[in-house]
Amino acid sequence: MQGKIIKGIAGFYYVHTASDDSVYECKAKGAFRNMKIKPLVGDDVEFDITDAVNHNGNVIDILPRRNELIRPAVANIDQAMIVFASVSPEPNLNLLTRFMINMDRSGINTVICFNKTDQADSDRIEELCDVFENSGCKIVASSVVKNEGIEELKSILHGKTTALAGPSGVGKSSILNAVFPDANSQTGDISVKINRGKHTTRHSEIFALPGNTYIMDTPGFTSLECDGMEAEDLRFYFNEFGDYEGRCRFNGCVHVNEPDCAVKEAVDKGVINSTRYDIYSVSYTHLRAHETLRHL
């Protein structure tokens, strides 16, 4: 049998099979135990059923991982999606950017979703989308109330494993309910799970949805930092700057205080979004201050 580990607790691995939408409680057996590979949530595994009635089994092999996140410890994430409300609560664009950078560092693309567009005026939504237009991320404006962007979200999420992030109150669970109205009873309480996620999540957990679709809630992201990142390297995570790299007066220009900076000129001309640049400059200063503290 093949399935995906959706939860791991105290030596047990809960393996979901998309073919019959069942969950098996498994122990780890077999060769990989001696190879010091620890099964992770998100791992695609081979397993033997030892008790078909009680849904017990043994994991016997872990299929090759496409990628692996450290925090949270999960494997095989296809993409990340971060959801913010368009107005209330006000989207935290610095936090959004830190999230994108952290995912980017693990080789994972982020989809940005500005939800509850029915509560914002269209200028505001356009303004928000403009900030990230050239960031390299896909952007979706959505509203469950207006049924806007729901089909697009469906095509983005369907058949993929997505790390989902966003503060509470932005409508993550209503999006999922709108996108997957036919989620079965076993997975149907996903909204409850997502909402209480931040209180109970000592371990990672993935939720199975119809059509080989998996969602992993990403708690704790509100305190997200770009750990271990050098301020010098931050600029490489801003897609917008790519065209200007090497065109500044100084080699290794970090585009903050240097004169004759091609990036700052592009900001002045309005070619690079100024809000996006401000996020960069604040983040750079923040990282630099931390470095200085470390070296004292």
Ligand code: ZN
């Ligand atoms: Zn520069």
